[in-house]
Amino acid sequence: MPLTSKKIKTLIVEDNLGDFILIEDYLKQEFVEVSIEHAKSFKAAKEITADQQFDVILLDLTLPDASGEELILEVQLHAGDAAIIVLTGYSNKNFGVKTLSLGVSDYLLKDELVPSQLYKSIVYSIERKRVNDELKSSEEKYRTLFHSSPIPMWVFNPEDYSFLDVNQAACKHYGYSREEFLSMTIKKIRPTHDLEKLEKTTLRNKGTNNYFEGMFDHYKKNGELIHVNIQSNTISFAGNAARLVVATDLTEKIKTQREREQLIAELLQHNKDLRQFSYITSHNIRGPIAQLLGLTNLLEHYKVEDPTLSKILTGIQQVAGNFDETIKDLSGILNIKDRPSILREEINLDILCNKVHMQCKSSLDESNAAVHIDFSKAAHINFNIEYLESILLNLFTNAIKYRSKTTPLQIYINTEAVENKIILKFRDNGMGVDVDYHKEKLFGLYQRFHENIEGKGIGLFLIKTQMEALRGSVHMESKVNAGTLFTLQFERCAG
Amino acid sequence: MYKSILLIDDNPLDNYINQFVLENENFCLEILAVQSAGDGLDFLKEKKDPALLPEIIFLDINMPLVDGFGFLEEFAKLSEEINSKSKIIMLSSSLNPRDVERAKADPYVVKFIAKPLTTESLSELVDINNI
Numbered sequence: 001m002p003l004t005s006k007k008i009k010t011l012i013v014e015d016n017l018g019d020f021i022l023i024e025d026y027l028k029q030e031f032v033e034v035s036i037e038h039a040k041s042f043k044a045a046k047e048i049t050a051d052q053q054f055d056v057i058l059l060d061l062t063l064p065d066a067s068g069e070e071l072i073l074e075v076q077l078h079a080g081d082a083a084i085i086v087l088t089g090y091s092n093k094n095f096g097v098k099t100l101s102l103g104v105s106d107y108l109l110k111d112e113l114v115p116s117q118l119y120k121s122i123v124y125s126i127e128r129k130r131v132n133d134e135l136k137s138s139e140e141k142y143r144t145l146f147h148s149s150p151i152p153m154w155v156f157n158p159e160d161y162s163f164l165d166v167n168q169a170a171c172k173h174y175g176y177s178r179e180e181f182l183s184m185t186i187k188k189i190r191p192t193h194d195l196e197k198l199e200k201t202t203l204r205n206k207g208t209n210n211y212f213e214g215m216f217d218h219y220k221k222n223g224e225l226i227h228v229n230i231q232s233n234t235i236s237f238a239g240n241a242a243r244l245v246v247a248t249d250l251t252e253k254i255k256t257q258r259e260r261e262q263l264i265a266e267l268l269q270h271n272k273d274l275r276q277f278s279y280i281t282s283h284n285i286r287g288p289i290a291q292l293l294g295l296t297n298l299l300e301h302y303k304v305e306d307p308t309l310s311k312i313l314t315g316i317q318q319v320a321g322n323f324d325e326t327i328k329d330l331s332g333i334l335n336i337k338d339r340p341s342i343l344r345e346e347i348n349l350d351i352l353c354n355k356v357h358m359q360c361k362s363s364l365d366e367s368n369a370a371v372h373i374d375f376s377k378a379a380h381i382n383f384n385i386e387y388l389e390s391i392l393l394n395l396f397t398n399a400i401k402y403r404s405k406t407t408p409l410q411i412y413i414n415t416e417a418v419e420n421k422i423i424l425k426f427r428d429n430g431m432g433v434d435v436d437y438h439k440e441k442l443f444g445l446y447q448r449f450h451e452n453i454e455g456k457g458i459g460l461f462l463i464k465t466q467m468e469a470l471r472g473s474v475h476m477e478s479k480v481n482a483g484t485l486f487t488l489q490f491e492r493c494a495g
Numbered sequence: 496m497y498k499s500i501l502l503i504d505d506n507p508l509d510n511y512i513n514q515f516v517l518e519n520e521n522f523c524l525e526i527l528a529v530q531s532a533g534d535g536l537d538f539l540k541e542k543k544d545p546a547l548l549p550e551i552i553f554l555d556i557n558m559p560l561v562d563g564f565g566f567l568e569e570f571a572k573l574s575e576e577i578n579s580k581s582k583i584i585m586l587s588s589s590l591n592p593r594d595v596e597r598a599k600a601d602p603y604v605v606k607f608i609a610k611p612l613t614t615e616s617l618s619e620l621v622d623i624n625n626i
Contacts, residue, residue, distance in 0.1 A: 279591075283557060283588070283589060283591075286588045286589070286590055287506070287557065287588045287610075289588070290509075290588040290609075290610035290611050291506070291508050291509060291512065291610075291611070293610075293611045294509070294512035294513075294516075294610065294611030294612065295508075295512060297516075297611060297613055298512065298515055298516075301519060327590070328590060331590035331591075332590075335590075335591070335592055
């Protein structure tokens with residue numbers, strides 16, 4: 001024990017000089033380093049403790065200006081951190097025992113005092129006081145934690161289910177005052193049909209150090225039903241085994257969760273309905289269209305003399321043809337969007353781009369076009385090869401269709417790798433489009449931005465749909481007569 | 496020129512169009528049209544003489560009760576004689592690629608043609624003489 005090596009500061013409050021000298025001698029005998037102060041009265045003790053801090057105070061119970069219980073209580077107020085050891089005479093033996101309950105560290109009978117006993121008592125008292133103080137401060141901390149926790153907490157007795165302690169948050173949340181809580185059992189906040197479950201659980205957790213967690217229904221004072229997440233643990237409360245409970249109200253969260261689930265279910269159903277509708281479109285509408293086309297084809301075998309009739313029949317043929325084209329476009333688009341999983345692969349850009357280039361060769365030559373390709377910075381893209389081919393073809397076709405009347409067509413295609421994306425840029429020096437004016441319609445279906453040039457207006461829409469189907473994106477910059485730049489962003493897949 | 500052809504389509508107008516085109520091309524001697532998968536199967540089953548079986552069957556997909564794929568299932572269960580003699584061409588107005596894939600995957604389907612049947616698509620058939 002390190003205490004004996006440290007200097008012990010003692011105060012002896014004793015009016016009898018003889019007793020004082022005896023004690024002083026004993027102290028000097030037993031302790032290596034000790035400082036001894038002497039107070040002959042309570043008043044003197046008060047004065048000296050105001051200036052100095054002591055490790056232990058040896059207190060005689062009968063002083064000229066104070067005695068007994070009152071004296072002890074007064075001294076305790078001024079003792080600070082000092083342990084108090086009471087010295088009593090034989091006649092006061094019974095009272096000596098009582099002093100212990102007042103918080104005094106020890107009591108010694110003056111008549112039977114021996115040095116070793118004095119030593120032991122002092123050393124133990126100091127240590128015990130230190131331990132008790134630590135315990136008290138730790139208890140203080142936990143009290144504060146418990147009472148200032150924003151989450152409702154309580155302690156209950158597992159034997160009779162009564163509330164032993166309750167924090168402010170619990171009072172606020174449940175609507176019961178602290179007094180009300182302490183007069184209730186936890187059964188009061190449970191629905192009656194849950195009581196059996198409660199008893200079973202409490203029984204199971206009793207006597208063990210079991211951590212327990214579960215969802216329960218509780219009633220607030222105003223009758224409101226809430227869904228609470230209960231976490232509980234064993235705790236010692238006033239010496240007995242009790243349960244500490246943290247009650248987190250999840251009613252709002254559960255409600256939000258349920259609403260979200262319902263919304264998802266509705267959306268899924270809605271999606272299913274739409275898919276059904278698209279299926280109907282591709283079957284029930286296409287059937288009659290095919291028949292219409294079939295019938296108008298048969299007309300080819302018959303010569304129609306009447307020019308008006310001929311014109312009418314030709315018109316019908318064209319309409320049927322257009323109708324069919326539209327249905328095919330829509331079906332194609334729906335097929336892109338409806339695929340549950342789309343095949344991806346590492347695509348060699350030089351090879352694919354070349355293939356598309358060849359497909360457009362005649363149109364490109366016709367327009368005296370020059371194509372500049374640079375895939376040196378990123379030579380491969382992980383994507384669906386059919387979609388990519390379709391996208392490149394659309395880009396080429398657009399560039400050719402909307403080329404400048406005055407300047408020969410120049411096409412620049414290049415790629416670069418940026419962070420986790422591959423960026424492909426397709427630029428031409430053609431007619432361009434006023435992107436600001438057309439804004440949202442740009443990638444819309446059947447939207448066209450140039451008169452007198454053939455086109456259905458689905459190219460850009462297809463590009464966008466195909467890119468987005470594989471988590472990519474497309475962006476278009478353009479100015480009238482200043483060309484167009486398409487920026488395509490592809491996800492970069494590892495390996 | 497083929498001897499006989501069987502058309503299976505629930506819609507009489509489609510059968511009419513197909514028949515017209517076939518006759519116009521002098522595609523075959525005899526054309527029979529039935530309006531259900533059941534009728535088609537019955538027709539095949541009652542031909543005792545294999546020589547009288549149709550060489551080509553044009554089969555629609557969308558039919559009530561038993562559809563084109565249902566027919567294919569039953570067709571596979573017919574005797575070896577029958578299903579080795581008659582080749583099936585799926586003729587459908589469907590744009591669904593899954594229908595196309597499914598049809599082409601069937602061992603007895605030699606081709607998938609999108610309606611309407613035209614002289615062009617017929618000429619393709621004649622060219623592929625391994626039918």
